[in-house]
Amino acid sequence: MNEEAYLQDYDKGAFEAPLLTVDAVLFTYHLDELKVLLVERSNHPEKGKWALPGGFVAEDTDKTLEDTVVRKLKEKTGVAPPYIEQLYTFGGAGRDKRGWSVTVCYTALIAHQACQSHIDTVSDVAWVNVARAEKMDLAFDHEKILRYARERLRQKALYSIVPAYALPKKFTLPELQRVHEAIIGKPLQKKSFRRRIEQADLLIDTGEKRSEGGRPATLYRMRAKSGDYTFVRNLEQ
Amino acid sequence: MNEEAYLQDYDKGAFEAPLLTVDAVLFTYHLDELKVLLVERSNHPEKGKWALPGGFVAEDTDKTLEDTVVRKLKEKTGVAPPYIEQLYTFGGAGRDKRGWSVTVCYTALIAHQACQSHIDTVSDVAWVNVARAEKMDLAFDHEKILRYARERLRQKALYSIVPAYALPKKFTLPELQRVHEAIIGKPLQKKSFRRRIEQADLLIDTGEKRSEGGRPATLYRMRAKSGDYTFVRNLEQ
DNA sequence: GTAATATAGTGCCCAAACGACACTATGTGA
């Protein structure tokens, strides 16, 4: 079938286009654990199962795919996440029993404290430890999506400071290192970690300190946004 | 609008879902130039303009999004490319005058000789120098997509040997280096280049040689496929 | 006060990786 014939069918509604959705893997860090936001499905199909937050494009209000994701995340958490990035688009004939479907997936990060109060007010949304979520029999192919997002985040934790968005605006380097370690799954060398961060020059010393029982640690915040928050190494020139 | 209400509308055909397409940025290397495959549009909208090859999902024959891309590329080149990878999904209200649309884009590579004979038989398909293509006023947002693909390919050329797929099965290291240089846009250090490739251990010495006026160069081929063809550096452990 | 303890942050060595570039190797053709 050529494009013209297809479009005629499409316009007449005689043709059923693939179901298009948007999903988000929203990570946070809380109590020494990497967690992901899950939503209990209230509709068929897969009713009752837990799923990644997501939904359909609202053609009247959304201008971009990111608008759609952010809108959906706001519905669940009350706020827009400070970091969001397209992950991958999964599509095919088999991933939804209703037929051909496509989902454009995003990875997002947010500080736990930024949305905990909102999440506590609803019962069908929860932060779940990532390792546990991966064994939970999620709806559709969401387990696969979650694993993919986790692996990508792991790569980012190795050479970027994107994981800092899972923390509050101000944070200490030991804190950030613990987040990276939780994502990567093994301890990091303190010196190497700090050297990387210093070279990237993406953090600003706030001048404040925070004590956790020993010598107080310097509080940092992210430098003003400018493109991707990765180290210079593999990007740009 | 919640999901259930949306689906009812959707099933009734009362709702117009975003137009979903798939596009490919197919690169090759020929006569010292990096080229991209373009197709002259024969249908509205944007009729007459050159565009990236692509089209709609055929729900009856395609099982995955990759099937769709490969099918479309076969229509234009006669063969399936040896390398294909999802690039990014562009979507929004403004990119197609018909309204909300989404396109899942792929980057692909192929040897020029593998499809030249087929392409010569049709008039609406052509290999175009990448730099020239980027100034050509392509259809829709295809210029943006092309630039994005080129930048991503550039990154890959810095730490992987994916560009080898723009060459025939057997190739020499000086040849491969020229491809990388064309992609990156500046000369590479011969020794560093060869060191990287040796360490990656992804090429096999065929035992054959090829002369180009001086000392004959060793012919290599890619090692059997296994995942992504990137160097170990940023991937795995 | 002062010592013990806990956490933050630095100095420094060594090994691996990389850029730069001169050198050797091996073919073609005058």
Place this chain on the structure above:
DNA sequence: TCACATAGTGTCGTTTGGGCACTATATTAC
């Protein structure tokens, strides 16, 4: 057989990163 052209290597100095012991600065115990 000698110039030339292209392929491929040796090697040096710099950079990057892991490892680990050291110093720094707070709290807590006595």
